[in-house]
Amino acid sequence: MPNREIQVTAGEMQFLSMLWEEGPLTLRQAHEHIGEYGREIAYPTVQTHLNRMVEKQLVRRSDQRPAVYSAAVTRDRVTRGRVQELLSTLTGGQVIPLVAKLVDQHELTDDQIDELQQLLEDAKAKTTASKKKRSKR
Secondary structure: OOOOOOOOOHHHHHHHHHHHHHOOEEHHHHHHHHHHHOOOOOHHHHHHHHHHHHHOOOEEEOOOOOOEEEEOOOHHHHHHHHHHHHHHHHHOOOHHHHHHHHHHHOOOOHHHHHHHHHHHHHHHHHHHHHHHHHHOO
16 A cells, blocks of 8 residues: 555544554454444454455455454554544644644643644754755755
8 A cells, every 4th residue: 555644434443543552363352352442343343344444455364264454554654644634624724723722622741841842843943954955956
């Protein structure tokens, strides 16, 4: 699968979260664990979801018996897609209103504030470097 943003449903996210945390699982093991990552799902439904996700190349299925399922995409790639979807839906693609709302609604620790400040400094340095690179062309 090309290195692009991945759009997944809430149900697919439940399965991917489980596979990222638990590692490769058989169908039986997936059925036993899925409730820890969202709602309980019937065994045949777990099988259907996993097989559809194999078709979509979100999950791999081994050839061994019983088959073992594992995530075929990284958390980072899925997160990028989910964040883009969230930005588009909530703020028309604007970052600042979303960050402002998150900061307003959550009490941040001093360490978290320091981390946010570092992220902003890194973003500024990246933008400055990019501008310098463009001006040399």
